[in-house]
Amino acid sequence: MSSIIQLQHIDKTYHTGEVDVHAVRDVSLRIDKGEFVAIMGASGSGKSTMMNILGCLDRPTKGQYLLGGVDVSGLDRDELATIRNQKIGFVFQGFNLLSRTSARENVELPMMYIRKSTSSREQHERAMRALETVGIAQRADHHPNQLSGGQQQRVAIARALVNEPAMLLADEPTGNLDTQTSIELMGVFQKLNDQGITIVMVTHELDIASYTRRNVIMRDGKIVSDLPVGKRLLATEELNKLRQAHEAVQLVP
Amino acid sequence: MKIFAILRVAARALRRNKLRTILTMLGMIIGVGAVIATVSLGNGAKAQVEAQIASLGQNVILIFSGSFTRGGVRSGWNNAGTLSVDDALAIEREIPDVTVVSPEIRSGTQIAAGNQNWSTTILGEGQDYLDIRQWPLAEGSMFTALDVRREGKVAVVGKTVADQLYPDGNVVGQVLRIKSVPFIVVGELIPKGLSVMGSDQDDVVIVPYTSAMKRLFGGSNLRGITAQASSAKALSTAQEEITDLLRQRHRITPGHDDDFTVRTQEEIAEAANSASQTMRLLLAGIACVSLLVGGIGIMNIMLVSVTERTREIGIRMAVGAHGRDILMQFLTEAVALSVAGGILGIGAGVGGAKFFAWLRQWPALTPVDWICYAFLMSAMVGIFFGFYPAWKASQLDPIDALRYE
Numbered sequence: 001m002s003s004i005i006q007l008q009h010i011d012k013t014y015h016t017g018e019v020d021v022h023a024v025r026d027v028s029l030r031i032d033k034g035e036f037v038a039i040m041g042a043s044g045s046g047k048s049t050m051m052n053i054l055g056c057l058d059r060p061t062k063g064q065y066l067l068g069g070v071d072v073s074g075l076d077r078d079e080l081a082t083i084r085n086q087k088i089g090f091v092f093q094g095f096n097l098l099s100r101t102s103a104r105e106n107v108e109l110p111m112m113y114i115r116k117s118t119s120s121r122e123q124h125e126r127a128m129r130a131l132e133t134v135g136i137a138q139r140a141d142h143h144p145n146q147l148s149g150g151q152q153q154r155v156a157i158a159r160a161l162v163n164e165p166a167m168l169l170a171d172e173p174t175g176n177l178d179t180q181t182s183i184e185l186m187g188v189f190q191k192l193n194d195q196g197i198t199i200v201m202v203t204h205e206l207d208i209a210s211y212t213r214r215n216v217i218m219r220d221g222k223i224v225s226d227l228p229v230g231k232r233l234l235a236t237e238e239l240n241k242l243r244q245a246h247e248a249v250q251l252v253p
Numbered sequence: 254m255k256i257f258a259i260l261r262v263a264a265r266a267l268r269r270n271k272l273r274t275i276l277t278m279l280g281m282i283i284g285v286g287a288v289i290a291t292v293s294l295g296n297g298a299k300a301q302v303e304a305q306i307a308s309l310g311q312n313v314i315l316i317f318s319g320s321f322t323r324g325g326v327r328s329g330w331n332n333a334g335t336l337s338v339d340d341a342l343a344i345e346r347e348i349p350d351v352t353v354v355s356p357e358i359r360s361g362t363q364i365a366a367g368n369q370n371w372s373t374t375i376l377g378e379g380q381d382y383l384d385i386r387q388w389p390l391a392e393g394s395m396f397t398a399l400d401v402r403r404e405g406k407v408a409v410v411g412k413t414v415a416d417q418l419y420p421d422g423n424v425v426g427q428v429l430r431i432k433s434v435p436f437i438v439v440g441e442l443i444p445k446g447l448s449v450m451g452s453d454q455d456d457v458v459i460v461p462y463t464s465a466m467k468r469l470f471g472g473s474n475l476r477g478i479t480a481q482a483s484s485a486k487a488l489s490t491a492q493e494e495i496t497d498l499l500r501q502r503h504r505i506t507p508g509h510d511d512d513f514t515v516r517t518q519e520e521i522a523e524a525a526n527s528a529s530q531t532m533r534l535l536l537a538g539i540a541c542v543s544l545l546v547g548g549i550g551i552m553n554i555m556l557v558s559v560t561e562r563t564r565e566i567g568i569r570m571a572v573g574a575h576g577r578d579i580l581m582q583f584l585t586e587a588v589a590l591s592v593a594g595g596i597l598g599i600g601a602g603v604g605g606a607k608f609f610a611w612l613r614q615w616p617a618l619t620p621v622d623w624i625c626y627a628f629l630m631s632a633m634v635g636i637f638f639g640f641y642p643a644w645k646a647s648q649l650d651p652i653d654a655l656r657y658e
Contacts, residue, residue, distance in 0.1 A: 058652060078576065081575050096567075096655065113573040117255060
């Protein structure tokens with residue numbers, strides 16, 4: 001398999017006052033096409049810094065980052081923005097949709113910054129296709145405040161998919177959602193992964209991580225464990241179980 | 254990023270906070286509106302003054318007795334008693350650049366006709382006066398050189414006088430009593446309107462200057478002389494020649510001041526222009542101050558907007574917006590604000606000037622070039638004052654911006 005991400009001896013040091021904080025130390029990691037990886041760790045473990053570096057929002061202090069075979073560790077702000085636009089789809093914990101802007105227009109946002117021009121009709125069609133992929137096309141004209149948390153996160157995933165990036169990068173995507181909605185959302189991710197889309201997710205929830213295929217555990221800026229998921233949960237099965245449990249206590253008719 | 258998309262985003266952002274947008278634009282509206290309104294009214298007044306100066310006649314030289322400054326003491330124009338009829342005739346005779354002259358006597362008095370009476374200005378003039386002033390008659394004819402020589406009891410009346418004394422409209426051939434002396438009205442003038450000084454030029458009775466001297470007011474001194482130069486080019490040489498001639502005739506030795514004043518029509522026009530030049534500078538000052546104030550308002554609101562929308566900026570950067578895209582977006586918003594304010598201001602200014610013109614019977618003329626200046630200036634204000642907030646937005650770090658609450 002060809003690699004999407006190749007981190008080689010990555011260091012990230014922040015200079016806060018007189019103390020240097022080593023957020024990430026000498027991390028090497030390879031993620032191949034089609035993988036579904038969870039990066040886990042307690043707060044302060046360096047997983048957010050890893051996320052920022054993987055997402056090309058930040059540059060490593062030392063080391064090399066190859067994204068799809070291209071070295072991105074030395075690129076400037078605008079070049080990184082172009083990489084983010086074309087190769088990375090972000091899904092955030094707080095959804096980060098533009099308020100008072102319809103779901104469809106939110107999904108069209110990344111296409112606004114494609115350097116080569118696309119017609120507004122094509123943008124419209126691509127946005128609708130992305131919304132259909134995550135099963136929310138019927139809400140295309142709703143504004144974020146008219147959508148539930150789970151629906152908003154689906155719109156955010158559609159936005160992340162619309163430029164057909166090399167990978168999805170999800171930062172605690174279920175952090176603001178209840179259990180059932182979280183499982184439904186993991187179902188969406190699993191479906192996308194089954195279609196061949198590479199997904200990297202940062203989470204601190206173990207049960208959420210067990211829907212992925214590979215868990216990378218970080219502590220004090222280092223990778224301490226990198227294992228495939230043994231007992232992988234399937235969202236469809238878990239939802240069924242949950243429904244039966246609900247029926248048992250007559251929570252749902 | 255396409256310009257159309259940028260404009261749509263800007264329009265949406267401005268619509269989101271309607272009241273704030275309108276209040277911010279109000280600075281520009283008031284500033285631009287005030288400038289356009291005052292320029293319109295000033296321009297209308299200028300056109301009126303120009304028309305009045307033109308109404309003096311063609312290639313006219315005015316000679317007044319007395320001088321502004323004589324021996325350091327300022328004295329008035331009128332009734333200094335230093336010009337004589339002989340001076341006028343000498344000018345006509347000896348200066349080739351002067352075609353005709355009209356000696357002038359002026360006095361206010363009560364006049365009567367039938368059972369009507371009216372207080373007006375009596376002008377004693379030569380037979381060429383109306384030609385010099387380019388003042389046609391509505392009816393009848395001007396008195397002749399013979400009337401002047403004979404001290405004829407004939408008069409030409411202005412429109413105001415005619416309306417006051419002969420309400421039935423029958424003017425020519427009627428009897429007019431000036432200081433109990435009966436004169437025959439031989440002509441009625443067409444209305445000429447207000448003078449440069451603002452007085453009613455039609456409230457006048459013109460009689461031969463000889464008659465005015467001998468039959469009405471006595472004395473032998475003139476108030477002034479109206480002369481006509483042969484061409485516009487000859488005006489200044491004629492002016493110099495008249496000055497030399499009068500100094501010689503009045504035996505004024507070199508080093509002493511004139512006891513008369515010679516003004517050409519050009520000089521009067523220049524004086525009026527320099528007054529309006531000062532006015533225009535003042536307006537430009539007001540324009541700069543008001544645009545500055547409007548611009549500061551826009552800058553303030555744009556800074557608030559950038560802070561409020563930090564997260565939006567972060568999202569846009571995360572999905573691939575370059576710093577330049579963010580800069581353009583906020584700059585477009587600022588320019589949209591200032592230009593929309595400018596356009597509304599132009600409308601308000603033109604409307605305000607029209608309203609004031611209607612209210613005060615004052616002419617208003619909006620010059621097209623000033624509309625263009627106002628438009629360009631408001632766009633420049635938007636660019637100038639919008640740049641710093643937009644630049645600040647473009648320099649945000651996407652990670653910090655995304656975390657901003």
